[in-house]
Amino acid sequence: MANRTTAFASAVHNLTDPQALLPAPLKNRIHAARYWKEQCFGLSAESLIDKAVALECVGGTYGGAQTPSRFMCLVLKLLQLQPEHEIIVEYIKQDDFKYLRLLGATYLRLTAAPKQIYTYLEPLLADSRKVRIVRTDGTYELGFVDAVVDDLLCKEDGGVGVGMPRMPKRWQLEEVDILEKQSPVGRVSLIDEDLRELIAEREADAVAAEAPAKKPAAPPQEGDGRPRLNFLKRPKTTTNASATAPQEPPPSAKHIMNDIAIANEQRAKLGLAPLKGADDWLERAGDS
Incomplete structure (x- = not known):
């Protein structure tokens, strides 16, 4: 009874049991996990928040036995409970708990329509907080919330080793007017404008460093291209030296x-x- 989906669950992607979105081997290993039996029994959509806040990493399975992570156990619990859409949206919109946000994003990627997925997950690409990611060999690596969300949108396994439902590309949804069109280069990061300003400042500094120092402007001289009022000048008259020299009186x-x-x-x-x-x-x- 503890592993059954709630009786009020609706079909998701033509599947009557939402838990079937996860592969059967993975689902069986989660049901047999100690964390599932001890910590996930009797949880509700509200009490599950406490478990999500206590998470320390994101991932699918790890180790030689492919032990399911606590994150994946809570994903299956959400599929079993199938909470209302507004609750999952609140998981995603809150800013205090990053692992709770990623838990809601993973569940939404598994169950929602493409329009809802792009609408609610793309704003998370601005979240650059650090998270721990458990790898399949049991080691940990440092990641970021936006990178995990990008894997959910772009990778077939969502970055957690689980086959995600097929989803159209964004440009395909834009062509049929399901989504609003964005920049021709695709998704634009919120820091792109700051990066452009920084690059422009560096280029301006480089140009200023290479340019020679400016010399003070010289006073205007003849032939410098400026117009002259030549008609005001009087023509010069040439006179002989004998005419200007004082004449001696005739003898x-x-x-x-x-x-x-x-x-x-x-x-x-x-x-x-x-x-x-x-x-x-x-x-x-x-x-x-």
Whole structure:
């Protein structure tokens, strides 16, 4: 009687007994486990919370005898009790107990429709808390809540060694308008925006480090590309040096007459003829 499913359970995935979602060998080993017999007897959906809070790891079976973990025992107990959907949703939405959240997520992955699975499990991908995972050889490894949830969504065994019901891909549900479309690259992490900002800051710092220091701007000079008001400039005038030099007053006629007379005397002594036209010029100068 302790291993039977509740009489009010409904069929799940065309199975009248929800416990049949787990493989028969695994179910039999759970029923024979000491933890099942001592700790899971007489549990309800409310009292099971205390057992889930006390969990210390997540996993399926471990060791040479493939002993079922306490986590898997509680999963089978939920299948046996088949609590209301609102109770499982509360398991998932609460933030205080990470193993209780993963227990509700595993049960929802086994029993719910694809739309409900994506709706309630995808927000858990933002939960980065650490959890312990028991491996099949009995050793433990460190994992994270979001990684366990991602295995439930993507892996056939859900990461716990149990065959999960087949589920369409998200893009297939988007094409038939069952789910709202997301980014073309798929699910986007909540920290993607922070990562993009950090990468942009690092690239800006690298560019600033490589760029040479800027020199102070030089004063504008001729030919630097700026417009000039050439029409305001007056054209330069060229003048001869003789025009600008001070002019000596012209020699007087008396001086010229003396010079010519002296020159003719010298020419007479030398037996030379006097200057031609000198007499006429002297007469005109004397008249003036």
